[in-house]
Every structure is written in C-alpha cells, then in structure tokens.
Amino acid sequence: MSAKAEVWQGTLALMVLKTLNAMGPQHGYGIARRIEQTSEDLLSINHGTLYPVLLKLEQEGAIASEWGVSENNRRAKFYRITRAGQKQLASEADQWVQATKIVARFLALKGAKL
Amino acid sequence: MTRTLRRVWKRFLGSLSGGRHESDLAEELDSHVRMLAEESIRRGVGPEDAWRRARLQFGSVELTKESYRDQRGLPVLDTTGQDLRYAFRGIRKNPGFATVTILSLAIGIGANTAIFSLVNSVLLQPLAYNDPQRVFAVRELVFNSRGQGSVTPINPVHAREWAKHCPSLEQVALMRSGSTNIVIGGDPASVPSADISHNLFALFGVEPILGRSFLAEEEQKGNDRVVILSESLWRSRFDADASVIGRSILVDGQNQQVVGIVPAPMRLPYHGATNVRFEIFRPLVLAPAELSRLMGNFNYAAVVRVTRGVTAEQALAEMNAVQARFPAQLGRKEALKVTLTSAHELFTGRARLGLWVLAASVGAVLLIVCINLANLLLARIASRSREAAIRTALGASRGRQFRQILTENLLLAVSSGALGILLANWIIRLLAGATTLDIPRLDEVHLDLSVLAFACCLTLLTALVFGALPAWRFTRTDPQEALRAGSHTATEGRRGLRFRECLISLEVGLSTALLIIAGLLAASVTRLLHVDKGFDVDHVLTVDVRLAGNLYADPVARGNFFDRLLPRVTAIPGVQAAGVVTYLPTLGQTWNDPIYLVGEPRERRHPVDNRYASPGYFRTMNIAVRQGRAFEESDRRQGVAVLSEKAAKLLWPENPNPVGLLFMGEDDKLKTLVGIVADVRADLHSDPPPTAYYPYWQRVPDEVALVVRTTVAPRTAAGALRATLRSEDAQLPIQAIRTMEEVVDRSIAQRRFQLTLMGVFAASALLVASLGIYGVISYSVARRRNEIGIRMALGSQRSQMLRLIIRQGMTPVVLGIGAGVAVGLLLGRAIRGLLFAVQPTDRLTIAAVTVVLLLVGGLACFIPARRATSTDAVAALRFE
Numbered sequence: 001m002s003a004k005a006e007v008w009q010g011t012l013a014l015m016v017l018k019t020l021n022a023m024g025p026q027h028g029y030g031i032a033r034r035i036e037q038t039s040e041d042l043l044s045i046n047h048g049t050l051y052p053v054l055l056k057l058e059q060e061g062a063i064a065s066e067w068g069v070s071e072n073n074r075r076a077k078f079y080r081i082t083r084a085g086q087k088q089l090a091s092e093a094d095q096w097v098q099a100t101k102i103v104a105r106f107l108a109l110k111g112a113k114l
Numbered sequence: 115m116t117r118t119l120r121r122v123w124k125r126f127l128g129s130l131s132g133g134r135h136e137s138d139l140a141e142e143l144d145s146h147v148r149m150l151a152e153e154s155i156r157r158g159v160g161p162e163d164a165w166r167r168a169r170l171q172f173g174s175v176e177l178t179k180e181s182y183r184d185q186r187g188l189p190v191l192d193t194t195g196q197d198l199r200y201a202f203r204g205i206r207k208n209p210g211f212a213t214v215t216i217l218s219l220a221i222g223i224g225a226n227t228a229i230f231s232l233v234n235s236v237l238l239q240p241l242a243y244n245d246p247q248r249v250f251a252v253r254e255l256v257f258n259s260r261g262q263g264s265v266t267p268i269n270p271v272h273a274r275e276w277a278k279h280c281p282s283l284e285q286v287a288l289m290r291s292g293s294t295n296i297v298i299g300g301d302p303a304s305v306p307s308a309d310i311s312h313n314l315f316a317l318f319g320v321e322p323i324l325g326r327s328f329l330a331e332e333e334q335k336g337n338d339r340v341v342i343l344s345e346s347l348w349r350s351r352f353d354a355d356a357s358v359i360g361r362s363i364l365v366d367g368q369n370q371q372v373v374g375i376v377p378a379p380m381r382l383p384y385h386g387a388t389n390v391r392f393e394i395f396r397p398l399v400l401a402p403a404e405l406s407r408l409m410g411n412f413n414y415a416a417v418v419r420v421t422r423g424v425t426a427e428q429a430l431a432e433m434n435a436v437q438a439r440f441p442a443q444l445g446r447k448e449a450l451k452v453t454l455t456s457a458h459e460l461f462t463g464r465a466r467l468g469l470w471v472l473a474a475s476v477g478a479v480l481l482i483v484c485i486n487l488a489n490l491l492l493a494r495i496a497s498r499s500r501e502a503a504i505r506t507a508l509g510a511s512r513g514r515q516f517r518q519i520l521t522e523n524l525l526l527a528v529s530s531g532a533l534g535i536l537l538a539n540w541i542i543r544l545l546a547g548a549t550t551l552d553i554p555r556l557d558e559v560h561l562d563l564s565v566l567a568f569a570c571c572l573t574l575l576t577a578l579v580f581g582a583l584p585a586w587r588f589t590r591t592d593p594q595e596a597l598r599a600g601s602h603t604a605t606e607g608r609r610g611l612r613f614r615e616c617l618i619s620l621e622v623g624l625s626t627a628l629l630i631i632a633g634l635l636a637a638s639v640t641r642l643l644h645v646d647k648g649f650d651v652d653h654v655l656t657v658d659v660r661l662a663g664n665l666y667a668d669p670v671a672r673g674n675f676f677d678r679l680l681p682r683v684t685a686i687p688g689v690q691a692a693g694v695v696t697y698l699p700t701l702g703q704t705w706n707d708p709i710y711l712v713g714e715p716r717e718r719r720h721p722v723d724n725r726y727a728s729p730g731y732f733r734t735m736n737i738a739v740r741q742g743r744a745f746e747e748s749d750r751r752q753g754v755a756v757l758s759e760k761a762a763k764l765l766w767p768e769n770p771n772p773v774g775l776l777f778m779g780e781d782d783k784l785k786t787l788v789g790i791v792a793d794v795r796a797d798l799h800s801d802p803p804p805t806a807y808y809p810y811w812q813r814v815p816d817e818v819a820l821v822v823r824t825t826v827a828p829r830t831a832a833g834a835l836r837a838t839l840r841s842e843d844a845q846l847p848i849q850a851i852r853t854m855e856e857v858v859d860r861s862i863a864q865r866r867f868q869l870t871l872m873g874v875f876a877a878s879a880l881l882v883a884s885l886g887i888y889g890v891i892s893y894s895v896a897r898r899r900n901e902i903g904i905r906m907a908l909g910s911q912r913s914q915m916l917r918l919i920i921r922q923g924m925t926p927v928v929l930g931i932g933a934g935v936a937v938g939l940l941l942g943r944a945i946r947g948l949l950f951a952v953q954p955t956d957r958l959t960i961a962a963v964t965v966v967l968l969l970v971g972g973l974a975c976f977i978p979a980r981r982a983t984s985t986d987a988v989a990a991l992r993f994e
Contacts, residue, residue, distance in 0.1 A: 029150065048143070048173035048178035049178070059128075061117070070149070074149070
C-alpha cells in the first residue's frame with residue numbers, strides 16, 4: 001500500500017467539478033493530471049476510476065461532454081461544467097467545509113482534554 | 115431528488131441506446147492511456163516502459179469499462195434487451211419456423227378475438243335498457259280442449275286487464291311492428307316502424323334525446339298525428355337538425371308531427387324481429403272493435419316491467435290468474451295462459467347456442483395451434499440441449515436461461531398478437547356488414563377496449579401455454595450428460611417422447627371433435643337445402659309491395675291496384691306467370707285463423723295458416739294442384755278457398771275427394787273448396803303447417819309479396835318489373851327485388867355462416883394436427899437414423915421398418931380419434947338445437963371423420979417414414 005491517500009468517490013466527484021470549474025473544458029487525462037498536481041502528488045488515483053464518476057456527473061446533468069481535438073492533435077472527449085454543476089459545486093463545497101470544520105473542532109477538543 | 119430521477123431516466127435511455135456508446139468509450143479510454151504513455155516518453159522513459167507505466171497508472175481498462183457499463187444503463191433492462199436481441203437473432207436464423215409460428219398464432223388469436231367481440235356484444239353486453247332484467251316479453255298460450263297449446267301474440271284487452279289487476283307488474287306496454295313509407299324531400303323510403311303504447315319508452319327507461327315521448331291522450335283517434343324518430347333516422351335523413359321537432363313529415367301518406375327523437379339503436383323485444391332497428395314510432399290506436407273481442411285479435415306484442423323485488427314466477431302466477439277469467443267469461447273450455455321471456459333471452463336466445471359453439475371451437479383451434487407449437491419447440495429444444503449444457507457450464511443460471519427462452523417465445527406471441535388484432539379488426543368489419551345474418555345486435559359489434567384486453571390476455575396466455583413448458587425443459591438439461599454425448603445421440607428420453615405423443619393425441623382428439631361438429635352442421639345444411647319445400651325456387655323473382663296512405667285506405671282501391679297490376683306484370687316479355695301472396699313461404703310468417711265445418715262445436719275448429727293469394731300464385735310458385743283447381747277470375751262472385759293437403763285432412767279425414775264441399779273459413783264465412791294443393795313450408799326449418807288460401811279480393815291485404823316466374827334469367831326481368839310498378843304508382847317505395855333463391859338462401863344464411871366458420875375451424879385444426887404428426891414423426895425418425903441403418907444392415911426389410919415406424923406414429927393418432935369421437939358424441943347432444951334432420955350420433959358423419967383422420971394421420975406418418983427407410987443403410991450409418 002502506498003503512503004499516498006486513497007480517495008473515495010464522493011470527494012472525487014467534488015474534485016472533478018472544482019477542476020472543471022477552475023480550468024474550463026478538459027479531457028479525462030487532463031482532469032486526472034490536474035487533480036494529481038493540485039494535491040501535489042499526495043493523492044494517487046487510478047485514472048480508470050475517474051470515468052464512472054464522469055458518467056454519473058453527466059447523467060445528473062452537472063457536466064456535459066463533446067468530442068474535440070486535444071493539444072497534441074488527438075481526438076478526445078472534452079468535459080465542461082454546466083450551470084447546474086456550478087450550483088452543485090457551490091453547495092457541496094460549503095457542505096465539505098462545514099464537515100471538515102466540525103471534524104477539526106472535535107479533534108482539537110479531544111487533544112485539549114487529554 | 116430531481117437529480118436522481120434525471121439519472122434514472124438517463125440510464126433508461128442508456129439501456130435503450132445499446133452498443134452505440136461502446137466504441138466511444140473504448141476510444142476515450144484508449145486515448146487516455148496513450149496520453150499517459152506519451153508524457154512518460156517526453157520525460158525520457160523508454161517506450162516499452164512508458165506503456166507499462168501508463169497501464170499501471172490507469173488501472174484495468176476492462177474493469178473500468180465494466181463498472182462504466184453497469185452505471186450506464188439499468189441492469190434489468192439490459193439483460194432483457196440482450197434476451198430480445200438474442201431472440202431476434204434466433205428468429206432471423208430460422209425465418210421459416212418464425213413465419214409459421216407467427217402466422218398460425220396470428221390467425222388463431224385473430225379468429226378468437228373476432229368471435230369474442232361477437233360474443234361480447236351479442237351475449238355479454240347488457241341491453242341499452244334501464245334495469246333490463248326486469249323487462250319481459252309476453253306471449254299468450256291458448257290450449258284447446260284436448261290440451262294442445264299454441265303460442266299466439268297478445269290480445270289488447272288481456273293486456274289492459276293485466277295492467278289493472280296485477281300489482282307485480284310495474285308497467286305494461288303494447289306494440290305492433292311493421293314498415294312505414296316516409297317521404298323526405300320527395301324521396302320515398304320504407305323503414306321499419308312500430309306502433310307503440312305511450313309508456314313503452316318509459317318502461318324501457320329510455321329517455322328521448324330531444325323532444326318528448328307520447329302522451330296517454332295521443333292513443334285516441336284524432337290525437338294520433340304525432341311521430342317519434344330514431345336517432346339514426348334523424349341523423350341520416352334530417353342531418354341531426356334539432357328544428358325537426360314540431361315539423362310535419364309525410365308518413366304513410368299522412369302528415370304527422372315529429373315530437374321526439376329516441377337514441378339509436380332502438381331495438382324492441384319483438385318476437386321474430388329482434389334484429390330489427392326500428393326507425394319510426396307512432397302511437398298505438400286501438401279501434402273499439404279490437405277491444406270488444408275477448409278471444410281473438412291476438413295481433414300485438416306486449417312487454418312488461420315487473421315491480422322491483424318481484425320474481426318473474428310471481429308475476430306469471432298473477433297474470434295467469436287474470437288469464438283464466440277470459441274463457442270462463444265466455445263459457446269456453448279452452449285454457450289461457452301466458453309465457454314470459456326475459457328481454458335478454460329474447461335477444462340472444464336463438465343466437466346463443468350457435469355463438470357459444472363457435473367460441474368454443476375457435477378456442478379449441480387456438481389450443482391445437484399452441485399444442486403444436488409447444489411440440490415443435492420441444493423438438494427444437496431437444497436438439498439444442500448441447501447449447502443449454504454449454505451455457506449452464508459457463509455459469510448461466512437456470513432462471514436466466516428460462517427467462518431467455520421465454521423472451522424468445524414471448525416475442526413470437528406478441529408479434530402474432532399484433533397481427534391477430536389487425537386480422538380481427540378486418541373480420542369484425544366483415545361480420546358487421548353481413549346483414550343477412552339473423553343475429554341480434556350484430557351491427558353493434560366492434561373492436562373496443564374489452565376486446566383488445568381480451569386479445570392481449572390471449573396473447574400472453576398462448577405464450578405461456580406454448581412457451582413455458584419448452585423453456586422449462588430447456589433449463590432441465592443435465593450439462594454433463596448432454597456434453598458427453600455427441601449431438602446426434604443426445605436423444606430425449608423415453609419420457610419426453612411419451613409426453614409429445616400425448617400432445618399429439620390431444621391435438622387429434624380436438625380435431626376429431628371439431629370435424630364431427632362441422633360434419634353434423636354440414637349434413638344439416640345439405641338436408642335443409644334439399645328438403646321438399648313444396649314449391650319451386652328456380653326462375654322466380656319477388657318484390658314486396660306495400661300500399662299505404664290515404665290513397666289506399668279503401669280496400670276497393672287496393673283491389674283495383676292489384677287487378678290492374680297483375681295483367682301488366684304478366685305481359686312483361688320473358689314473364690311466364692305472376693301472382694301475389696300475403697306471406698312468402700320459408701320466411702316463417704304465419705297468420706292463424708280457424709277453419710271448421712258448419713255446425714261443428716268450437717273444439718273441432720282447426721287453427722290453420724291463412725294466406726291471401728291471386729289466381730296466378732300457384733302457377734308462379736309451381737305449387738302442385740293435387741285435386742280440383744286453383745282460383746280463377748270467375749270465382750269473384752262467391753266465397754272460395756284452396757286448402758293444403760294437411761288442412762283438407764283436418765276437415766275431412768275420411769273423405770278422399772272433398773272438392774266442391776263447403777266449410778267455414780276466414781272471418782267465419784262460408785267457403786267452397788275448389789282445390790287442394792301441396793303442402794308448403796312456411797318456415798324452412800319446420801314441417802309445413804296446414805294452410806288455407808283465399809283469393810286476395812275477399813279481403814284485400816295492404817302488404818303483399820309480388821312473385822314472378824320468368825322464362826329468362828330472373829334478374830334480367832327486374833328492370834322491367836320495377837318500371838311497371840313505378841308506372842302504376844310513382845310514389846310507391848320499391849324495396850329490393852330479389853330472386854326466390856336469394857330469399858331461401860337468406861333464411862339459411864345463419865346456418866351457412868355457422869357451417870362456414872366451423873368448416874374453416876375444423877379444416878385448420880386438421881391441417882395443424884397433421885403438421886404436428888408429421889413433425890413429430892420426421893423428428894423421431896431423423897433421430898433414429900442410425901438405428902434404422904443398423905436394423906436394415908442386419909437384414910430388416912424396408913416394408914417391415916415402414917410398418918414399425920407407422921405403427922408407432924399412428925398409436926397416439928388412433929387413441930386421439932377414439933377420445934375425439936367420444937367427445938364429439940357428447941357435444942353433438944349439446945348442439946342438438948343447431949341440427950336439422952340429423953341425429954347427433956349420425957354414423958355416416960362419424961365414420962367419414964374417422965376415415966379422414968386416419969388417412970391424413972397415416973399420410974403424415976408415411977411421408978417421413980418412407981424417406982427414412984429409403985436411404986441406404988451405409989449412408990444412414992455414415993450420417994453419424
């Protein structure tokens with residue numbers, strides 16, 4: 001097992017949305033690279049696991065896709081965030097911050113008591 | 115929430131779009147891996163190592179695809195889609211089998227649906243009356259002193275007394291049906307009409323859709339110039355114009371004011387005319403004379419509605435108590451009673467048995483088709499046992515395989531169901547247009563929701579019957595055994611064969627029963643066609659002539675009309691003879707009046723059928739004059755009569771030569787018997803009644819049938835006949851001019867219809883069953899090819915082998931025939947009412963059916979058996 005953090009699907013979806021929101025339309029490879037870079041290579045994902053997440057987001061209408069040409073002239077599918085996706089991102093980001101705050105407070109509290 | 119719904123919807127769509135995304139996905143993943151590899155190469159990693167790393171970093175492409183696919187569609191839909199695709203492929207691979215299956219099932223489902231729609235609207239749908247089970251039609255029963263009863267219509271006095279003295283009757287109404295000449299916009303037409311009591315519509319619970327019903331005072335002479343139209347007449351002739359209420363129209367030459375419109379179709383429980391749609395209603399006005407005769411004038415139809423909560427038996431008892439008073443008042447010995455027939459019974463009674471027989475037969479045909487398909491599928495599945503074994507070995511669950519086979523069969527059934535509904539629609543339209551069939555409410559038959567629901571259920575049921583069993587057997591194959599054995603030696607066990615032989619017996623048995631019924635019906639129709647009618651149908655043309663209105667109110671005027679008309683018709687070129695008569699034979703119409711000898715007591719009076727005719731009538735119809743002569747013009751000065759042989763026997767049982775004697779005839783007047791003629795059937799289905807004929811001038815009828823005997827083909831004289839009638843009276847509505855052959859034909863149309871359908875059903879049953887026998891034998895012979903080869907190599911004779919195979923094939927057939935004959939005998943007794951002059955145990959029919967089935971079955975066995983034994987032994991063995 002590598003020391004790099006494992007990542008679960010719910011968070012992956014949030015990361016995908018955030019990435020697409022920040023960078024504009026991207027293909028699957030680009031998204032995966034960007035997530036790895038942003039986490040400063042602390043996070044390792046099997047790039048394959050990205051695709052079911054992309055499908056789910058697309059089915060929910062948070063992202064849309066179309067075929068285009070990549071920077072090195074290869075046919076690739078580009079994903080972009082939709083307006084519904086931006087709303088979803090905003091609300092889920094809020095929830096996430098809220099959740100981490102609570103957890104962090106708990107952890108701090110426990111440390112003080114001990 | 116909406117997000118989840120959206121996702122399910124997308125996945126549903128994803129399931130439907132199938133393989134289109136598959137290449138997209140592959141390309142997308144492929145380009146991703148390629149980009150990973152290219153990046154490594156840019157960083158200076160060797161190509162081989164770069165690809166390896168890329169794959170590692172990506173993870174398993176196949177696993178990704180798998181989880182992607184699981185999320186893309188809905189798994190249930192996907193497997194169903196897979197099953198369907200597989201089923202389509204199976205059908206494409208074997209189009210012959212699919213075509214035969216779909217067509218035979220479609221015909222079965224279509225015919226069943228059509229017959230069901232007939233049964234549904236004729237027998238099952240309630241009448242358009244309010245609370246119809248309380249409505250009854252009444253007939254009177256007169257018993258003479260010897261206790262013999264005859265059924266008659268209603269005497270209006272009696273009906274009034276019931277209304278007064280029977281508390282169990284809520285309402286009593288009278289009516290008399292006929293036809294009426296109306297003139298709308300200068301266009302004369304004759305339509306079915308009824309003169310009715312003012313409360314008739316209220317009795318049925320039918321409200322006029324426009325205007326009002328009749329009032330009680332409109333039954334008085336002088337107030338009766340009002341008329342009610344049916345909705346259909348109003349729509350077709352008056353363009354549904356509401357302003358017609360209050361307007362006057364010309365009915366039978368009289369101006370009558372339209373006061374109401376009643377909803378269509380308006381049917382009345384009128385004996386003998388239950389399939390007539392009445393179009394015009396007038397108030398029934400009873401003449402004082404009609405209300406003065408206590409025994410006689412049985413000329414009306416009556417309906418009653420019994421009070422809620424009262425049984426028909428109670429009402430009957432009360433009415434019979436009233437009835438008993440009338441003969442007593444006159445000091446007569448006859449007994450008088452009534453019968454009650456429920457409206458529903460009256461409307462369906464005659465057609466019921468026939469329709470149920472048809473429904474049962476068509477059901478049996480479908481069952482045979484299903485059995486046959488099951489048999490075929492069983493054979494196919496036995497040969498697919500290797501396939502099943504391989505699938506099971508590869509891990510396909512039993513349920514999944516069952517579902518797959520069932521899907522295949524369901525697909526076949528649904529296609530046939532759709533085709534069958536189209537077919538049914540076509541048949542129904544054909545049936546509803548068949549106006550010659552005396553089936554009440556036939557024109558109401560149509561494809562409605564309940565019929566469609568029936569067709570759908572039937573489709574699913576057939577799929578279950580012919581599909582589930584084979585599917586079940588398919589999944590029961592033991593994989594080890596099936597795989598170990600070579601495909602050709604993997605025979606189904608003895609039990610499987612037994613089972614299929616039972617199915618053959620069942621098929622043959624059902625076919626036998628159907629053929630027997632069809633045979634009995636065929637024999638009935640043949641005998642009916644060849645029965646001695648007492649007259650000659652060839653070269654006779656007939657047309658109804660109705661003299662109505664003010665112009666013909668006087669009998670003398672009517673008499674003059676016929677006196678002028680007949681010589682002119684006889685003078686038409688090609689016409690040999692012409693005559694008129696009040697009722698044509700074979701139509702079932704009679705008019706009873708007694709004949710008796712002068713001074714005889716009342717109980718020696720004989721009710722006979724009365725007909726008024728012209729002198730030329732007997733010559734025209736070729737009714738044989740046995741003694742004396744027909745009427746002549748010279749008879750005008752005296753009262754004369756011609757009697758049929760039976761009628762003469764009633765009056766003079768001992769006297770062989772009564773011509774010239776006197777008797778009391780119509781209207782209790784003295785008549786001289788001038789001749790005796792052959793008995794003529796008033797109704798094709800029953801023996802000729804005793805009949806008395808009187809010259810038309812003795813009581814001029816207002817409605818007659820004109821008959822014309824031609825030397826040329828009768829149809830060619832129709833134009834001249836029409837022109838002659840028109841030249842006598844341009845206002846005369848002329849109904850269809852028909853040949854006597856068509857008239858007779860019409861009276862057996864229903865039987866013929868039944869026979870045709872039964873014939874078609876039985877023939878298809880025979881065909882399907884013989885295909886089934888053929889299929890099973892050729893299959894089992896093909897399987898035993900090497901066994902046959904070995905036997906013949908060891909010295910078996912060809913004929914011996916042939917006999918062996920045929921005996922094996924014929925065993926279930928013979929068993930089936932035996933069972934079928936037994937069932938046929940039972941059914942024959944049940945359908946006795948449909949037979950004419952044929953016993954249900956008719957030996958000839960049963961023998962013929964047995965022979966036909968033995969021959970067909972034998973042939974179906976012989977062909978494959980011969981083919982199997984004619985290959986030489988070496989080839990058969992090498993086949994392995």
